[in-house]
Amino acid sequence: MTLKSVFKQNQIFFIGYFFLLSIAIFVWIFYSKPDGFILLNPYHSKFLNVLFIGITLIGDGIFSVVLSIILFFFNKKFLALMIFSSFAISGIVTQILKFFISEARPGLFLGQTNYPYFIEHVTLHNFHSFPSGHSTSAFALAAVLSFAIKNKKYSILFLIMGTLVGYSRIYLGQHFITDVAVGSVIGVLFSIICWMYFEKYFERISVNTKEKPTG
Numbered sequence: 001m002t003l004k005s006v007f008k009q010n011q012i013f014f015i016g017y018f019f020l021l022s023i024a025i026f027v028w029i030f031y032s033k034p035d036g037f038i039l040l041n042p043y044h045s046k047f048l049n050v051l052f053i054g055i056t057l058i059g060d061g062i063f064s065v066v067l068s069i070i071l072f073f074f075n076k077k078f079l080a081l082m083i084f085s086s087f088a089i090s091g092i093v094t095q096i097l098k099f100f101i102s103e104a105r106p107g108l109f110l111g112q113t114n115y116p117y118f119i120e121h122v123t124l125h126n127f128h129s130f131p132s133g134h135s136t137s138a139f140a141l142a143a144v145l146s147f148a149i150k151n152k153k154y155s156i157l158f159l160i161m162g163t164l165v166g167y168s169r170i171y172l173g174q175h176f177i178t179d180v181a182v183g184s185v186i187g188v189l190f191s192i193i194c195w196m197y198f199e200k201y202f203e204r205i206s207v208n209t210k211e212k213p214t215g
């Protein structure tokens with residue numbers, strides 16, 4: 001599998017992803033961190049609070065690990081290994097960056113302001129904001145699922161899933177748009193790398209030859 005073939009076979013996913021990434025870069029360039037954060041948080045409600053607290057769990061590493069285990073034991077070994085490897089490698093890179101970059105989170109930036117939407121009982125950490133680990137995991141998962149699915153039209157659903165997880169990190173006051181954007185890039189990038197270089201090895205491990213990817 002080559003880089004060109006990955007892009008060619010998954011045009012819907014990448015067109016949608018680069019469109020969303022361009023919006024994030026626009027906000028990144030033309031707004032300060034606090035202003036961009038406030039811009040992307042125009043409205044909160046109890047329903048949305050509950051919704052995004054739930055959605056953000058998809059970006060938790062536990063979700064990807066459990067999904068990988070379930071797929072593995074349901075004889076979807078190729079997909080399970082792709083999900084786990086992309087999650088693990090991208091997650092390690094993100095955690096290394098977090099360790100060396102002690103970037104302040106929105107709670108520290110805006111804690112002394114009149115920003116009204118910090119959510120009660122939702123932990124607001126102070127540092128290690130960059131990049132967003134949840135966004136990395138969510139977009140790594142979205143990319144792998146998009147690459148694996150036969151009907152590429154459904155890849156837009158996985159992209160929406162990743163986007164909602166990324167936005168949930170901003171909505172919940174945990175990250176800035178820069179953290180989410182870079183986290184998404186790391187997740188997608190290492191999903192591509194895993195798909196290109198691990199495909200032939202994981203196919204051998206897979207018992208069910210029908211699992212061979214078509215995307």
